[in-house]
Amino acid sequence: MVYSIMLTRRDCFKYAATAGAAISLPVQRLLGQVSAPLITRKIPSSGEDLPVIGLGGAATFGSLAQSGNLSPLRAVLTTLLDNGGTVFDTAAAYGASEVIAGRLAQELGVEAQLFWSTKVNSAKPEWGPSYPDVTRQQIQDSFDRIGKSPIDLMQIHNLGDIKTQLPMIQELKEEGRVRYIGITYDTPDRHDELIQAMRDETLDFIGIDYAVDNTAAAETILPLAQDQGIAVIIYQPFGRTRLWSRVAGRQVPEWAQEFDATTWAQFFIKYVIAHPAVTVVTPATSKPANVIDNLAGGMGRLPDEPMRHRMEELVAALPSAR
Numbered sequence: 001m002v003y004s005i006m007l008t009r010r011d012c013f014k015y016a017a018t019a020g021a022a023i024s025l026p027v028q029r030l031l032g033q034v035s036a037p038l039i040t041r042k043i044p045s046s047g048e049d050l051p052v053i054g055l056g057g058a059a060t061f062g063s064l065a066q067s068g069n070l071s072p073l074r075a076v077l078t079t080l081l082d083n084g085g086t087v088f089d090t091a092a093a094y095g096a097s098e099v100i101a102g103r104l105a106q107e108l109g110v111e112a113q114l115f116w117s118t119k120v121n122s123a124k125p126e127w128g129p130s131y132p133d134v135t136r137q138q139i140q141d142s143f144d145r146i147g148k149s150p151i152d153l154m155q156i157h158n159l160g161d162i163k164t165q166l167p168m169i170q171e172l173k174e175e176g177r178v179r180y181i182g183i184t185y186d187t188p189d190r191h192d193e194l195i196q197a198m199r200d201e202t203l204d205f206i207g208i209d210y211a212v213d214n215t216a217a218a219e220t221i222l223p224l225a226q227d228q229g230i231a232v233i234i235y236q237p238f239g240r241t242r243l244w245s246r247v248a249g250r251q252v253p254e255w256a257q258e259f260d261a262t263t264w265a266q267f268f269i270k271y272v273i274a275h276p277a278v279t280v281v282t283p284a285t286s287k288p289a290n291v292i293d294n295l296a297g298g299m300g301r302l303p304d305e306p307m308r309h310r311m312e313e314l315v316a317a318l319p320s321a322r
């Protein structure tokens, strides 16, 4: 099925109201945009198509969940699904995120429509010799919270304890309880270990940080993922708040219209998904209007290599994040 953003002015006011915010400029601009299909990418190990834009469930989702006001989260999830997105990235370690997302999805009856990416926690020394049992319990908790079996993707969080945890999730895959397995890491300091695991192990996915001002993953990891047939989830496409602070008060350049980007979110997202190794990016947001903006980043033309260099240069010339 082909999805595109086709919001009426009434929809936009509804989303803005649900989020408790004034209608944003990006959404106003989107109103005037010609709709285009949401790009999909294939998971190399299966050939399954995934919409290239998903939703992150860490800080923003966890803190809203704790605030007790769940309406924005409900709206964020339905906005994603109503406009063709499916991938929701969470983790046992993200506080209330997995619990609340699972509960909301089940209340809305959409748990089966979402492509759930969750993670096994990193090992903690204080867990002691019973640590495999802790991991087993944690995985069972994820099944109970999410309410979907098989879980689509189970990853080892931040390299965890690969020796112990990878065989456990491989077994789950063999039993049909998990569809895909992977490993994540989100800063360049341990890229060598991730590279080693990509070479030594059979993985369906990796999850990695990558952004227009954080391109270390493009040196070895992204080309290796292409060579090895490993799908890639991109985390922190905005560097959390780093890129927002760098472009604060600045207009998106006119030339970004050459690749259909009219907002900074679309600019940052299009930079990332234009890399051929990228399968899906999961920007986090607490606002339905921003989900729409981010999904629009997965539509229309993408920058080519010379244009991507131009984008890098523009951002490199901006002041560093405060």
Ligand SMILES: NC(=O)c1ccc[n+]([C@@H]2O[C@H](COP(=O)([O-])OP(=O)(O)OC[C@H]3O[C@@H](n4cnc5c(N)ncnc54)[C@H](OP(=O)(O)O)[C@@H]3O)[C@@H](O)[C@H]2O)c1
Pocket (backbone or CB within 6 Å): 055, 056, 057, 058, 059, 060, 089, 090, 119, 157, 158, 184, 185, 186, 207, 234, 235, 236, 237, 238, 239, 240, 241, 244, 265, 282, 283, 284, 285, 286, 287, 289, 290, 291, 293, 294
């Ligand atoms: N090791 C790992 O496994 C790992 C590590 C890091 C991240 N992740 C995953 O990746 C996800 C994304 O990373 P992240 O949460 O670190 O940060 P991020 O997606 O780079 O940034 C999110 C920030 O951008 C804002 N934002 C989102 N869309 C926007 C838009 N269209 N316009 C303006 N502002 C916008 C959000 O605020 P608003 O709420 O105001 O929109 C939020 O402050 C996480 O939630 C998590 O699922 C995984």
